[in-house]
Amino acid sequence: MALIHGMPMIGHCYCRVRLCDALSDTYVATCDKEIFDYIESIGGKAVMTADTHERASDRAAEAMVKIEEATGELTDILVMVQGDEPMDTPEMISQALLPMLQDDSVQVVNLMGCIKNLA
Template sequence: MKATAIIPARYGSTRFLGKPLALINGTPMIQHVCQRVAKAEMVDQVIVATDDVRIVAAVEGFGGQVMLTETDHPTGTDRLAEVAANLDSELIVNVQGDEPLIDPRMVDQAIAPLLKDGRILMGTLAGKIDRLEDFYSSDVVKVVKGQDGMALYFSRAPIPCPRDLNSGQLADELPRLGLLRHIGLYVYRRELLLDYPSWPKTPLESLENLEQLRALERGIRLYVAETEFSCHGVDTPADLERVSSLMSAEINN
């Protein structure tokens, strides 16, 4: 079963203009992402989806594959679907273009469940929460899943709620509780992805401002694979400096 990884990359980020082309140790961030994703064993093809010719030129410059898309897509999923419409891959992987330290094994971990079980239409990743401030932060999306691995709910709120633990007790119990933070890497069966943009926004999606709730509210089976690897996304120039340091340390080790 063929899997294509698509990396949406917008030039006009409100918090960090031109972010995909920002240099990390002399190399554009989008190049770091492409090269790491290409090392995933279950990925057959990597394509950058962008709305800007400057990113097209950069990707072509390092020998990557890129597609220029429409400029008015409301979400990255819509941009993804435009590219997927021209592919014959059964599985489409959405990898964020601001994750230059992504481990290729994370991509494989997200893909594997859909290869094993044809009933799973969509997949994603989650990692253990190990800091109390992350559990309470609305910037960290939490996920709760059932015993079958399927997502029950995503929220910016601290879920599930440990009713009988105060904050001090909760901090001590975090490793045992196995609370999960969502990692925004998705795998779609192509037919589902092509339908996705036509679905209207759902009430919970609008309330939480979490697009993945659109799938849950429509009854889509969304498998949550757990990973031991962590992500270091770049949202601001300060994040870029932090990732540059981490990458330098990784090279030196």
Template sequence: MRVVGVIPARYKSSRFPGKPLIRLNGVPMIIRVVRIVEKALGKENTYVATDDNQIKDLVESYGYNAIMTSESCLTGTDRVYDFSKKIDADIYINIQGDEPLLNYLDILKIVNVKKDHFECVINGMCDISEDENPDNVNIPKVLVNKSNTLIYMSRLAIPGSKSPAIAKDRVFKKQVCIYGFNKIELAAFGRTEQKAVYENFEDIEILRFFDLNIPIKMVETSGSSYAVDVIEDVKKVEEELLKLEGKK
């Protein structure tokens, strides 16, 4: 069974143009993420899927695989679908390119759960840390049932409560952007060629699978993830990287 790791990367981000190329303590962010995926899945199974020649050239200059994909991809998962038409595999692990603090063991965990639950889309989650604000719309919040099947994901602080006494005890989960797909799931997603209603409202692509009646199983990860959503996140992530590198 072949498992490949795919990092979708585009240059023209509305919130942060050129984000994959930003240097974090001197190393391009996309390369930091590529190295994490390589550690989990091996260099030969690690790819960047992009529509930008600058990103492709940079990735290849570091000796890694880059595949050009369409400029019209609506989301990162649409880009992975486009990639899947060129590179064959049994399992595609989609790793978001703006999370340079991911633990490679979490990628392996997603792979193993996908193998055990091949009929489900797999996605990571962890507790929101004390220094993160649940009201931050850049952080997708996760609701699951007792079997960790996704109920809903929102940029609002869910679960909500009308009771202040109950609300203070809420525990918030956030999405960690490692996904596991098989080829059939990717094709169902990509062939829609349009966003689902709630996917469009929330700007959370995994919600499209609700309309496709494909179950989504969420997996607890180590919680080591901080994403670079906007340029203001760069300093915080650089500080965290220094802490990690200081422990080695």
């Protein structure tokens, strides 16, 4: 696992997501035992998924079903944050959620930014 200032990149991502007040819970969906064990070692929640998924959305869907079965609660909004995006902030996540919270017809939102230097 890639370290950033002594912490695995996934740890930075997880900690930033946990700081988002708009979210009720945080899980890491992974097919990697090392990531699963690390998240649990820092007190986080992780869900093991199949290693056959080609897209993060498929992995997240599998994890969501497992979480709903385990908790008995249905998920209203699923937020996917990639484990290699440590610069996503809690404020960015909250801002991305606003359209969904304000308008029931909004089904998907994405964070994006401009590329300022192609070199």
